Amino acid sequence: MSMSPVYLTEEERVAIEKFAKNGTHNSHLIVRANILLVLDRTGKKDHMRIKRTAEEHGVSRQTVYNIIEDYHNSKDIAEFLSRKVRETPPITPKADGEVEAHIIALACSEAPEGYARWTVRLLADKAVELDFVDSISPATVHRLLKKRNISLT
Numbered sequence: 001m002s003m004s005p006v007y008l009t010e011e012e013r014v015a016i017e018k019f020a021k022n023g024t025h026n027s028h029l030i031v032r033a034n035i036l037l038v039l040d041r042t043g044k045k046d047h048m049r050i051k052r053t054a055e056e057h058g059v060s061r062q063t064v065y066n067i068i069e070d071y072h073n074s075k076d077i078a079e080f081l082s083r084k085v086r087e088t089p090p091i092t093p094k095a096d097g098e099v100e101a102h103i104i105a106l107a108c109s110e111a112p113e114g115y116a117r118w119t120v121r122l123l124a125d126k127a128v129e130l131d132f133v134d135s136i137s138p139a140t141v142h143r144l145l146k147k148r149n150i151s152l153t
Contacts, residue, residue, distance in 0.1 A: 003068045008040040012077045019081050029081060031057055035067050036080075094136050095144050102132040103141060107150055118152050120145070 008016070019025060020033040035057050038048050054061045074080035095103070103123055111117045112126070120138040127133055127141070145152065 003065055004072055005041045006036060006039045006068060006071060007042050008036070009042075013037070013040065013042070015077050016081070025081075026083065029083065031059065032067050032070075033081060035059070035064060036071055039064070039068065094133055095140055099127070099133050099136075100144055100148075102130070103127050103144060104148060104150060106130075107145060107152060120152070 016033045016037055020030050020037065035053060038053050038056075048056075050061050050064050054064045057064075071080050106126055107118050107123055112122065115122065120141040123145075124136050124138045124141045127136055
């Protein structure tokens with residue numbers, strides 16, 4: 001895999017060094033900054049190889065390639081040094097507003113026959129049985145109720 005070499009300007013180098021030494025940033029971003037500093041070829045006759053860089057920083061070679069690509073695709077060094085905010089979650093939530101409303105209504109209703117009260121497992125099973133959702137874990141039901149300050153006791 002051939003990739004354009006990294007040539008940092010003096011301003012970029014200073015900004016990255018300051019960022020990496022500050023220590024108040026996410027460790028993942030500090031590692032990215034340190035890798036970019038190592039890969040900088042400005043004023044150097046020899047440079048660190050991708051494989052060695054990856055080994056010394058405890059990342060894969062693909063991660064190093066991704067860092068180089070991110071650097072070249074960033075409009076400025078500040079963008080490179082910041083985390084990208086996801087536009088959508090990696091997995092769409094199962095419990096949208098309508099599902100939440102059904103589960104909350106169920107939790108506020110009379111417990112099923114033979115039970116003194118609803119449990120998160122009973123609610124999860126009943127939500128699937130009543131076709132509110134195709135599947136949902138008791139942990140998701142618990143988070144949903146906790147978020148709304150609803151107690152089953």
